[in-house]
Amino acid sequence: xxxxxxxxxxxxxxxxxxxxxxxxxxxxxxxxxxxxxxxxxxxxxxxxxxxxxxxxxxxxxxxxxxxxxxxxxxxxxxxxxxxxxxxxxxxxxxxxxxxxxxxxxxxxxxxxxxxx
Amino acid sequence: xxxxxxxxxxxxxxxxxxxxxxxxxxxxxxxxxxxxxxxxxxxxxxxxxxxxxxxxxxxxxxxxxxxxxxxxxxxxxxxxxxxxxxxxxxxxxxxxxxxxxxxxxxxxxxxxxxxxxxxxxxxxxxxxxxxxxxxxxxxxxxxxxxxxxxxxxxxxxxxxxxxxxxxxxxxxxxxxxxxxxxxxxxxxxxxxxxxxxxxxxxxxxxxxxxxxxxxxxxxxxxxxxxxxxxxxxxxxxxxxxxxxxxxxxxxxxxxxxxxxxxxxxxxxxxxxxxxxxxxxxxxxxxxxxxxxxxxxxxxxxxxxxxxx
Numbered sequence: 306x307x308x309x310x311x312x313x314x315x316x317x318x319x320x321x322x323x324x325x326x327x328x329x330x331x332x333x334x335x336x337x338x339x340x341x342x343x344x345x346x347x348x349x350x351x352x353x354x355x356x357x358x359x360x361x362x363x364x365x366x367x368x369x370x371x372x373x374x375x376x377x378x379x380x381x382x383x384x385x386x387x388x389x390x391x392x393x394x395x396x397x398x399x400x401x402x403x404x405x406x407x408x409x410x411x412x413x414x415x416x417x418x419x420x421x
Numbered sequence: 422x423x424x425x426x427x428x429x430x431x432x433x434x435x436x437x438x439x440x441x442x443x444x445x446x447x448x449x450x451x452x453x454x455x456x457x458x459x460x461x462x463x464x465x466x467x468x469x470x471x472x473x474x475x476x477x478x479x480x481x482x483x484x485x486x487x488x489x490x491x492x493x494x495x496x497x498x499x500x501x502x503x504x505x506x507x508x509x510x511x512x513x514x515x516x517x518x519x520x521x522x523x524x525x526x527x528x529x530x531x532x533x534x535x536x537x538x539x540x541x542x543x544x545x546x547x548x549x550x551x552x553x554x555x556x557x558x559x560x561x562x563x564x565x566x567x568x569x570x571x572x573x574x575x576x577x578x579x580x581x582x583x584x585x586x587x588x589x590x591x592x593x594x595x596x597x598x599x600x601x602x603x604x605x606x607x608x609x610x611x612x613x614x615x616x617x618x619x620x621x622x623x624x625x626x627x628x629x630x631x632x633x634x635x636x637x638x639x640x641x642x643x644x645x646x647x648x649x650x651x652x653x654x655x656x657x658x659x660x661x662x663x664x665x666x667x668x669x670x671x672x673x674x675x676x677x678x679x680x681x682x683x684x685x686x687x688x689x690x691x692x693x694x695x696x697x698x699x700x701x702x703x704x705x706x707x708x709x710x711x712x713x714x715x716x717x718x719x720x721x722x723x724x725x726x727x728x729x
Contacts, residue, residue: 306507306536306537307537308537309535310534319537334502336503336505338482339484339486340484342484342485342542343486346540410520411516411517411526412527413513413527414528414533418445421530421532
């Protein structure tokens with residue numbers, strides 16, 4: 306959902322690559338409406354690639370045709386999106402290499418004034 | 422700040438002591454630094470959702486994804502658990518409070534949010550846009566919110582009103598003001614010499630908190646607004662002065678008014694005239710106004726994004 310927003314970095318600035326990540330799993334209530342809504346918003350390939358790097362391997366490589374009503378798939382999506390939290394890590398722009406830090410579960414997207 | 426940016430040619434409050442600062446630096450000093458410093462106290466006075474905002478959130482279809490831009494302590498993030506609302510704020514101390522409450526939140530600047538364009542079904546901006554110091558920056562802030570919302574997505578914006586007639590009676594010719602925030606005296610200085618005085622002060626802290634809420638902050642919650650007339654005049658005086666005298670005197674007045682004076686921070690506000698918010702939002706050329714109104718000393722409007 307995040308992209309690099311450094312001035313002039315307009316292409317190939319998504320997805321930010323997670324590095325040096327500490328993950329934490331937290332159970333969350335399944336919200337099927339949210340998951341179905343997200344199907345239209347997700348860059349699914351980017352999500353799968355990111356998950357693989359984090360050793361989350363249960364998402365299928367392509368989005369199932371019946372995704373919206375595939376309980377098994379929705380459960381896996383739910384786990385990836387809402388139950389897996391990055392507590393510590395870095396998000397690196399694939400284009401300009403700008404690094405955004407995640408600390409205590411909080412991404413810091415601030416830029417220096419000259420980068421805005 | 423040049424007068425060219427100020428159609429009424431009224432000196433900006435910054436001209437008195439901050440003539441050399443850029444607009445970004447002015448906001449750094451008189452908005453960001455203030456909220457960093459007052460975050461816990463500010464948060465303690467922010468718990469009850471405003472009805473217009475609550476209704477906006479409760480009537481959103483389940484599963485909608487929203488952005489709370491300038492979310493403060495995140496008091497709106499959990500209002501409707503069927504939504505997925507992500508908060509962002511310029512103040513990392515306020516975002517830490519959000520995170521402690523288990524909310525999704527990140528530190529981000531309202532002029533440059535890190536979200537992909539068109540991602541959100543809706544967005545809210547509650548008492549935020551009035552902290553940008555120039556018309557250009559206020560417009561840019563609105564543009565950035567519209568950027569992250571999808572076409573036909575809705576945006577709810579609240580800003581402080583010039584015309585408010587409650588405890589505050591602003592000079593109707595002055596739209597750019599500093600508004601003090603008085604911290605309770607107790608937690609302010611790290612090294613305290615007189616532990617006795619500190620102890621006494623600590624007992625009074627809840628009262629002072631209440632007072633600061635009422636006097637230094639017009640975004641007051643409904644239930645604390647009732648007995649504002651019973652509170653001390655100290656803060657009121659400095660409040661009034663801040664509108665008519667160089668801002669530096671606000672702090673001096675407050676400091677000299679009591680031996681155990683609480684630190685007072687000067688927050689910058691642009692007070693919106695009636696119609697100004699709608700004009701600002703419409704000037705993007707990307708919305709239609711769906712609803713508008715006045716509530717709790719604020720002008721608000723709901724706009725629907727019609728084009729990208």
